[in-house]
Amino acid sequence: MPSHAEIAAYPEPDAAFAKVIGSRLVLADSPQPPPLPANVDISALRQHTNVEKAEFREGLGGAGPDLTERGIKIPLNGRELDAYVYAPSGKFSAGSLPVCLFLHGGGFCLGSRFDDMEANRRLALEANIVVVSLEYRLAPEHPFPCAVYDGLEALRWITRNTNEVYPSASVSRGLIIGGTSAGANIANAVVYLNRDQDDSVQVTGQFLSVPPLLPLPVVPEKYKEYYLSFEQNHSITVLPPDLVGKFMEAYKPDINSPLFVPFNHPKGHSGAPPTYIQSEIAATDRLETEISTTVAIVGAGPVGLFTALLLAQAGIKVAVFETGSTLNQSPRAVAYFPAVLEEFKKAGILQDVIDKGEKNTDGCAWREPSGKVLAAVDPPPDSPQFAVCLSQPEFSEIAHKRLLETGNAEVVFNHTYQRHQQRGDSVLLWINSSSQETEVVCECQYLIGADGGRSEVRKALGVELKGFTWESLQLVAVNFQYPLSGLGWKQANFIVGEVSWGVVVKRGKGNSWRFATGTQAPDIGNGTLDDATVKVVKDRLMRLLPGDTSQIEWEAMAPYKVHQRCATTFRKGNVLLAGDAAHLNSPIGGLGLTTGLLDAAHLAESLRQTLLDKAEPIVLDQSQDPEHVRQRNEFFARLNKKDIATVLQVGLPDYALSSTSKTSFSTYEEVTWFITVTKLDDWSDERFTHEYKVVHANMTRQGKEQGAPTRRYTQYKNLYQKVNGTKQAGCNYVTCLVFPNLFLVHAGLQDPGYRATAGAHKFCRLDQQGCLTRKIAEFSKEGNGPRKSFIRALLFHERRSETDECSEDWVQERAAKFSTQVKSDDRAYGYVLWQDMTPKNSKTLFRDSQFDSGSWHNFKAVEAFDFLETASANTFLREYMDHITEGGKQTITAVVSDPDFIF
Numbered sequence: 001m002p003s004h005a006e007i008a009a010y011p012e013p014d015a016a017f018a019k020v021i022g023s024r025l026v027l028a029d030s031p032q033p034p035p036l037p038a039n040v041d042i043s044a045l046r047q048h049t050n051v052e053k054a055e056f057r058e059g060l061g062g063a064g065p066d067l068t069e070r071g072i073k074i075p076l077n078g079r080e081l082d083a084y085v086y087a088p089s090g091k092f093s094a095g096s097l098p099v100c101l102f103l104h105g106g107g108f109c110l111g112s113r114f115d116d117m118e119a120n121r122r123l124a125l126e127a128n129i130v131v132v133s134l135e136y137r138l139a140p141e142h143p144f145p146c147a148v149y150d151g152l153e154a155l156r157w158i159t160r161n162t163n164e165v166y167p168s169a170s171v172s173r174g175l176i177i178g179g180t181s182a183g184a185n186i187a188n189a190v191v192y193l194n195r196d197q198d199d200s201v202q203v204t205g206q207f208l209s210v211p212p213l214l215p216l217p218v219v220p221e222k223y224k225e226y227y228l229s230f231e232q233n234h235s236i237t238v239l240p241p242d243l244v245g246k247f248m249e250a251y252k253p254d255i256n257s258p259l260f261v262p263f264n265h266p267k268g269h270s271g272a273p274p275t276y277i278q279s280e281i282a283a284t285d286r287l288e289t290e291i292s293t294t295v296a297i298v299g300a301g302p303v304g305l306f307t308a309l310l311l312a313q314a315g316i317k318v319a320v321f322e323t324g325s326t327l328n329q330s331p332r333a334v335a336y337f338p339a340v341l342e343e344f345k346k347a348g349i350l351q352d353v354i355d356k357g358e359k360n361t362d363g364c365a366w367r368e369p370s371g372k373v374l375a376a377v378d379p380p381p382d383s384p385q386f387a388v389c390l391s392q393p394e395f396s397e398i399a400h401k402r403l404l405e406t407g408n409a410e411v412v413f414n415h416t417y418q419r420h421q422q423r424g425d426s427v428l429l430w431i432n433s434s435s436q437e438t439e440v441v442c443e444c445q446y447l448i449g450a451d452g453g454r455s456e457v458r459k460a461l462g463v464e465l466k467g468f469t470w471e472s473l474q475l476v477a478v479n480f481q482y483p484l485s486g487l488g489w490k491q492a493n494f495i496v497g498e499v500s501w502g503v504v505v506k507r508g509k510g511n512s513w514r515f516a517t518g519t520q521a522p523d524i525g526n527g528t529l530d531d532a533t534v535k536v537v538k539d540r541l542m543r544l545l546p547g548d549t550s551q552i553e554w555e556a557m558a559p560y561k562v563h564q565r566c567a568t569t570f571r572k573g574n575v576l577l578a579g580d581a582a583h584l585n586s587p588i589g590g591l592g593l594t595t596g597l598l599d600a601a602h603l604a605e606s607l608r609q610t611l612l613d614k615a616e617p618i619v620l621d622q623s624q625d626p627e628h629v630r631q632r633n634e635f636f637a638r639l640n641k642k643d644i645a646t647v648l649q650v651g652l653p654d655y656a657l658s659s660t661s662k663t664s665f666s667t668y669e670e671v672t673w674f675i676t677v678t679k680l681d682d683w684s685d686e687r688f689t690h691e692y693k694v695v696h697a698n699m700t701r702q703g704k705e706q707g708a709p710t711r712r713y714t715q716y717k718n719l720y721q722k723v724n725g726t727k728q729a730g731c732n733y734v735t736c737l738v739f740p741n742l743f744l745v746h747a748g749l750q751d752p753g754y755r756a757t758a759g760a761h762k763f764c765r766l767d768q769q770g771c772l773t774r775k776i777a778e779f780s781k782e783g784n785g786p787r788k789s790f791i792r793a794l795l796f797h798e799r800r801s802e803t804d805e806c807s808e809d810w811v812q813e814r815a816a817k818f819s820t821q822v823k824s825d826d827r828a829y830g831y832v833l834w835q836d837m838t839p840k841n842s843k844t845l846f847r848d849s850q851f852d853s854g855s856w857h858n859f860k861a862v863e864a865f866d867f868l869e870t871a872s873a874n875t876f877l878r879e880y881m882d883h884i885t886e887g888g889k890q891t892i893t894a895v896v897s898d899p900d901f902i903f
Helices: 004-008 016-021 042-060 117-127 145-158 180-195 222-225 239-253 302-313 337-347 350-356 391-404 455-461 531-544 591-611 617-624 626-637 640-651 686-707 742-750 752-756 806-824 870-884
Strands: 067-076 081-087 099-101 130-134 173-180 205-209 275-278 295-298 318-321 364-367 371-378 409-412 416-422 424-433 440-443 445-449 464-483 490-496 502-506 511-519 551-567 576-577 672-676 712-718 731-738 770-780 792-797 826-836 857-865 891-900
Touching: 016 099, 042 117, 042 239, 042 857, 067 117, 067 145, 081 145, 081 511, 081 770, 099 145, 099 180, 117 205, 117 686, 130 145, 145 173, 145 180, 145 350, 145 672, 173 180, 180 205, 222 424, 295 302, 295 424, 302 318, 302 337, 302 391, 302 409, 302 591, 318 416, 318 440, 337 350, 337 424, 337 591, 350 391, 391 409, 416 455, 440 591, 440 712, 455 576, 464 531, 511 531, 531 551, 591 617, 686 712, 731 742, 731 891, 770 806, 770 857, 792 870, 857 870, 870 891
Parallel strands: 099 130, 099 173, 173 205, 205 275, 295 318, 295 445, 318 409, 364 490, 445 576
Antiparallel strands: 067 081, 081 130, 364 371, 416 424, 424 440, 464 511, 464 551, 490 502, 502 511, 672 731, 672 770, 712 731, 712 891, 770 826, 792 857, 792 891, 826 857
16 A cells, blocks of 8 residues: 555646536636525426536437347335336346346436446447446435335346346346445445345455545544545536535435445445446546566467467567466476477577477377277387477476576566557567556557467457357366376377267376366356366276376376367557467367467567568568468368367267267357156056166266266156147157257267266156257246246147247247246246257167167257146147148147256
């Protein structure tokens, strides 16, 4: 914290800055406004300011095609509050946008839901967030703390009724509360009031613009020497002091209450969300650059350090900024191929890499899970081409050491990129120092973002990272020590199997090895591994390796997402991207680090030409050479993403059929599988119910706990309700299972653990019917609240022929039509539509399982209508069945059911 003397020495606000504030500000050398009349009327002030604001809003014009605006009513304990919603109107899926509750300013006495319209429009569009501007009750009619409780109740109502706010909104994506001036004070009080409720809602952030948070009379004694803003900024006021006094007289706050001054909250500030505060008055000083360099690099990973080394060796000054306190030591890449080793030789570090690592002199092998060698490749004798095995952290240490030896570079740890600004031929870069809690400004000629796949530099540029991510998959990298070379294994080994699959490679000298394998990604990833996944990975490696694997020394383990993405451009002006910041590759094959290091070599040479040889900056865009672009486009046109997925299936264990499989199943879409369940003829009802509802449900639940990929499991009990215009299903239940993708359905059915438990448990007839589907649309009046008990009518649309399919137009129109119908009808409260995606080769999908004798191609779509009780279901379906069957064109089998959500 700055000293009292340093704070007191801060200069007065710059006159140029004061002019920006506008005509309402009063400069020190300007005439002071006359005092307010003693009998000033707040209602007259409201009328006057409302006219001014309406004229301003009229000048703004309409919302435009990219924004949706509408008014809503928020019912609160027998009264209603008005609110105004701003939402981006692009093609956003249901529940994909976060929500912001905004509270306007106005001294607790003025203002409305329409205030700050321009700012709220920009917030909604630029942040892709749904903004709800609340018109809370005003003083003097409703003094303190009415507005605070309005804010709290509105926050809770939005959480329970997000769908009524906007279809694409979901507080699960984030819930922010913010405000301006008095609204910021209220927002801050609401955060702490909500925190202290027994049933508090999760607020993920707050932003407070020009907030009055700490009145002078209640400043804690230990902070009073720092509380100089009133004295220093006496020459600039946003509102006349006597008007502020009038507002406080009307609002009547208790300055000792945490509902007005949360700063002094008796329960402290723990549990508060991340907070952004925009200060009211700021002096504008001349910007003094603290660091000046020719090239600044964000990220001290291997790509950033190698780029810096090559530039520094050419005599170019460079600074590298790294968020971490040291070089990253987590398990990452381990292989360096000939193309990269050639660049190391040019840089004079090849021998360092060889000395620290280990040359691959015995090639690689492909093995069965048993260890049997399927194929092997031995390098030619005396070949000048070779690979080196070395862990990424050890390479980074080499590059870091050699970089500092040049005398042309500095590497600054504990410094995090915040933002940048391009100014002509230079770039200003703001870096936050976590160790000193200060912000550092760096001026450079070129800025390089080498800050990884989540690159903040790339995000600040607004550059899109196009491609796809396997959301249901994570790769797990393991560092371990084990004398594997002495057991006959090569330095690189690929284990091929349907379940037990992996890559085992040396990562340096001695007994240092790396194991990489694939597992199901958690529903909510946090960058760590749970105990169950750690056990799965350890057990897998111990089964795969020869010898006494109880002697394995486990060193480190980390999960990674699998991507195939590329930035739309690697350069904007004097800011460039390299490595994972520019492109993300599947780790299998070692091309992620390889391409990143080649980026560094190319980029450093291009910058050398620009900075030292005075070449035109166009040399930085050589990757966009028209001939190179044409060749790349032709190459990728011959591929499709299914081919890439097939490669991935061979390269990732739990997603591979086998090394020779000629059948692939989609790894991209979540699958909902419906299966009819009918009691065996010679079983009693009691036995059937026990085996299905208890034994089988427990087996499935335990399988999930042990790592099975099943996401959800529901048992729908058939209530045997007759629905006119439909066929009545004769099954006792319908099982509904949700999986990450079709491939995992197949892999799960072939898993020995499943086959020995649930797969061997016979509890129903095997002439089952059903379909595997993808969800098209879902609507529920309960929003994201707790799941209610309800009745679900499942409607299975039968195929008229083998080629009868639902068109995309049909499913989209259908979803829109009946979601709207359910929304407006009090009898129904939910609707879901699924489209069949059962593969034609279902015999292969279900081979050697209890499902291979079922019928899986009878239905082309499934719909669900939800009701709170059976009578509503009967009357609704009777009234709309002609519309549902399209005048009898659709043949439907109906199951009115009572759902039991197992997990």
